[in-house]
Structure formats: C-alpha cells, structure tokens
Amino acid sequence: MKTSAVMALAFASTVTSSVVAQDRSEWPSNFTVGTASQGGTYFAYGSGWANFVADNLDVSGGAEITGGPMQNMALVHTGDLKFGLTTMGPAQESIDGSSPLAPGMKMDNACAMFPMYETPFSVTALSSSGITSISDIPDGATIGFGPAGSTSDTYFPRIMETLGVDFERRNGSWSDLGGQLQDGLIDVVAFAAGIPIPAVSQLEVQTDVTIIGMTKEEAKKVTEEFPVSEFMIPASTYQSLSEPSRVVSMWNFAIANCDVPESFVYEITRLTMENNDKMVSIHKAAQNSVPENYTKNQVLPWHPGAARWFNENGYTIEEANIAQ
Structure with missing residues (x-):
C-alpha cells in the first residue's frame, strides 16, 4: 500500500474513533x-x-x-x-x-x-487604464463593489467617499465584475475578499492588471474611520505585484x-x-x-x-x- 494511502487511512481512523464517541x-x-x-x-x-x-x-x-x-x-x-x-x-x-x-x-x-x-480591501484596474493609485481614479468612474450586501459593498463605497473618490456604483458577482472590467464596461473593481482572490488570479492570466494599494496617509484615514486595520498584501500573492501592497483589512x-x-x-x-x-x-x-x-x-x-x-x-x- 502506498504511503499516502496509509496516511489517509490513519487520518480517517482517527476522525472516526473521535466521532463515534460522540x-x-x-x-x-x-x-x-x-x-x-x-x-x-x-x-x-x-x-x-x-x-x-x-x-x-x-x-x-x-x-x-x-x-x-x-x-x-x-x-x-x-x-x-x-x-x-x-x-x-x-x-x-x-x-x-x-x-x-x-x-x-x-x-x-x-x-x-x-x-x-x-479580508483585505484592494482595488484592481486594467493596466491600459493608466490608473495606478486611488487618487488616479477619475471622477464619475464606474466601480464594481461586489454582490449587494457583501462586505465590499457595505464598506468600500464609504471608504472611497472618505478618500474623496467620485464614482458610479455597480454590483455583481466577482466573476461577472472581473469580466466587465476586462471588457472595459467598468473602470475598476473594489475587491474585499481573502487572498488570493480567484477572480483577480484569473484576470491577470488573461490580461495585464494593476493591483492598487493605499498610501500611508490614505490607510491612516480609513483605519480611523472604519473597523479595519492596516494590512500588507505580500508581493508573492499575485503575478502583477512586484512589491507588497498596503491596504486595510477586516x-x-x-x-x-x-x-x-x-x-x-x-x-x-x-x-x-x-x-x-x-x-x-x-x-x-x-x-x-x-x-x-x-x-x-x-x-x-x-x-x-x-x-x-x-x-x-x-x-x-x-x-x-x-x-x-
């Protein structure tokens, strides 16, 4: 019997004996x-x-x-x-x-x-948009905030308003919003999800994207206003990151x-x-x-x-x- 099979049987046995006792x-x-x-x-x-x-x-x-x-x-x-x-x-x-x-x-x-x-709060844009920072997001930009009532939809619009961003709101599943971003139907996606986010990983395989972090000042402003703390997304998380990205998380x-x-x-x-x-x-x-x-x-x-x-x-x- 292969070692992996033996280990699997041992694990299953351990679990079973504990559960039977309940x-x-x-x-x-x-x-x-x-x-x-x-x-x-x-x-x-x-x-x-x-x-x-x-x-x-x-x-x-x-x-x-x-x-x-x-x-x-x-x-x-x-x-x-x-x-x-x-x-x-x-x-x-x-x-x-x-x-x-x-x-x-x-x-x-x-x-x-x-x-x-x-859950880190991060922004993703197509590299072709030229948007490399939150302050680069143009007035009236269409931003995807995830499903209605999600963590992102609940907090990210308020975070963007706190940072002075003027935007049009768009809701949808992460997969759908990723597709809309790729097709140029929205300007950025404001993700709030555990990393790596499957939709972002899929996006960067298909096109060039920029994962946008916050400046120290922006992160400080947001942590003072919302129940979040500063967080660094490791550079190894995505192919598109060359250095850690400062964001906030919950x-x-x-x-x-x-x-x-x-x-x-x-x-x-x-x-x-x-x-x-x-x-x-x-x-x-x-x-x-x-x-x-x-x-x-x-x-x-x-x-x-x-x-x-x-x-x-x-x-x-x-x-x-x-x-x-």
Missing part, C-alpha cells in the same frame, strides 16, 4: 454553509470546508451561493442555514439591528465557531446557528482547528485559520461547542462570552 442522536442529517458569489474567496473556502467536514464526519453537506457576510448573518440567525461565513463589520451591524437587509432585527442567534482570515469568522447541537459544532471545530494543512490545501487564506486568532472575535457570542474545544485546548473563552 452522541450523534441530535445531529442533523445534513447541513449547508452560506458563502458568497462565485469567483470570490468565500465560495472557494466555504465549498471546500463544507466538503471536508461532510467527508470526515459522515454527514451530508455543501455550500450555498449567497449575497455574502450580511446575508449569511441573517440566514444563520433565522436557522435557514446552519452555518455561514461572515466578517466582523457586517456581524456587528447585524447584531446591533442595523443590517440593511432587516433594519431593527437584532441578529443575536448567530454564534462564532473559529477564525478564518483577514477579520472573518465561521458562524453557526446558536441552536445547532453542541457536540456537532465541537466536532466541526476540532476537525477544522486540528487540521490546518487540510484547510490550506482548500485555500491559501486558511493559513490564518488557526486557534491563536480566536482573540480577533470581539463581536459575536461563541457557540458552546466551539468554546468547549478552545477551552479544552488552552484558549480561554470566558463564560460571559458564550451563548447560553
């Missing part, structure tokens, strides 16, 4: 993870993660295309989806009852499971409906947090999907199952921060 009587027969549009990191990460969980816990599961973090908060809160992916900014607005999808509804039945990665977390059985969420959290190499093989952004980043959640209550795994493994989550 009481599965209350586990759902299937689950769905809310992601975002195709061409974005959420869809790639969420689809791969759902399949990884389904294969190893022997529960039917998959991903669903959604409008992104804001809609995922609503779908998970109501129980229409058991799991989803969200960003801290939209999560805070949803919990506060200020989501544009359901104004006044406090979406407090969505619980944190584990940290995913940071953290993402996987979420579960707070009523999903504790033992099920415990097993999913354990599987995910203890197999980072498998997660990185799904998407490179998962390099940051490690337990140490649990402190990046200052917004969502923790699911009891997830909190149990973290507390058992030396990461302290106080009782007051765990959903009851």
Whole structure:
C-alpha cells in the first residue's frame, strides 16, 4: 500500500474513533454553509470546508451561493442555514439591528465557531487604464463593489467617499465584475475578499492588471474611520505585484446557528482547528485559520461547542462570552 494511502487511512481512523464517541442522536442529517458569489474567496473556502467536514464526519453537506457576510448573518440567525461565513463589520451591524437587509432585527442567534482570515480591501484596474493609485481614479468612474450586501459593498463605497473618490456604483458577482472590467464596461473593481482572490488570479492570466494599494496617509484615514486595520498584501500573492501592497483589512469568522447541537459544532471545530494543512490545501487564506486568532472575535457570542474545544485546548473563552 502506498504511503499516502496509509496516511489517509490513519487520518480517517482517527476522525472516526473521535466521532463515534460522540452522541450523534441530535445531529442533523445534513447541513449547508452560506458563502458568497462565485469567483470570490468565500465560495472557494466555504465549498471546500463544507466538503471536508461532510467527508470526515459522515454527514451530508455543501455550500450555498449567497449575497455574502450580511446575508449569511441573517440566514444563520433565522436557522435557514446552519452555518455561514461572515466578517466582523457586517456581524456587528447585524447584531446591533442595523443590517440593511432587516433594519431593527437584532441578529443575536448567530454564534462564532473559529477564525478564518483577514479580508483585505484592494482595488484592481486594467493596466491600459493608466490608473495606478486611488487618487488616479477619475471622477464619475464606474466601480464594481461586489454582490449587494457583501462586505465590499457595505464598506468600500464609504471608504472611497472618505478618500474623496467620485464614482458610479455597480454590483455583481466577482466573476461577472472581473469580466466587465476586462471588457472595459467598468473602470475598476473594489475587491474585499481573502487572498488570493480567484477572480483577480484569473484576470491577470488573461490580461495585464494593476493591483492598487493605499498610501500611508490614505490607510491612516480609513483605519480611523472604519473597523479595519492596516494590512500588507505580500508581493508573492499575485503575478502583477512586484512589491507588497498596503491596504486595510477586516477579520472573518465561521458562524453557526446558536441552536445547532453542541457536540456537532465541537466536532466541526476540532476537525477544522486540528487540521490546518487540510484547510490550506482548500485555500491559501486558511493559513490564518488557526486557534491563536480566536482573540480577533470581539463581536459575536461563541457557540458552546466551539468554546468547549478552545477551552479544552488552552484558549480561554470566558463564560460571559458564550451563548447560553
């Protein structure tokens, strides 16, 4: 038997023995993870993660295309989806009852499971446009901001306004907006997604693009105004980058409906947090999907199952921060 096959069997055996020890009587027969549009990191990460969980816990599961973090908060809160992916900014607005999808509804039945990665906010233009900085974006430029209600659509227009950019707004999936950029139908795309963004990687294979960062002054202005922090996109992320690109970013977390059985969420959290190499093989952004980043959640209550795994493994989550 080949070494890889032996390792696979050993891994499967380890997972199975742990799961068998759990009481599965209350586990759902299937689950769905809310992601975002195709061409974005959420869809790639969420689809791969759902399949990884389904294969190893022997529960039917998959991903669903959604409008992104804001809609995922609503779908998970109501129980229409058991799991989803969200960003801290939209999560805070949803919990506060200020989501544009359901104004006044406090979406407090969505619980944190584990940290995913940071979402950098970056701008991409065709090299032929001559746009090499945010200040180069001409007045009245058409900017693609991603799906309506996404993290990018929620924050990037306000960021652009803060930086003095005058623009026409365009929404759509990342793949669709990438195609529109390539065809000259829009001037730039304002991406907010984990890196590398599939749509950008695809674009730079097909045409010459410029990935636009922020100046120190621009980044400082934005971090003072929004729940983001400065972030450097490594030059190795894209072929089009010759040096690191300064932008801003926001953290993402996987979420579960707070009523999903504790033992099920415990097993999913354990599987995910203890197999980072498998997660990185799904998407490179998962390099940051490690337990140490649990402190990046200052917004969502923790699911009891997830909190149990973290507390058992030396990461302290106080009782007051765990959903009851």
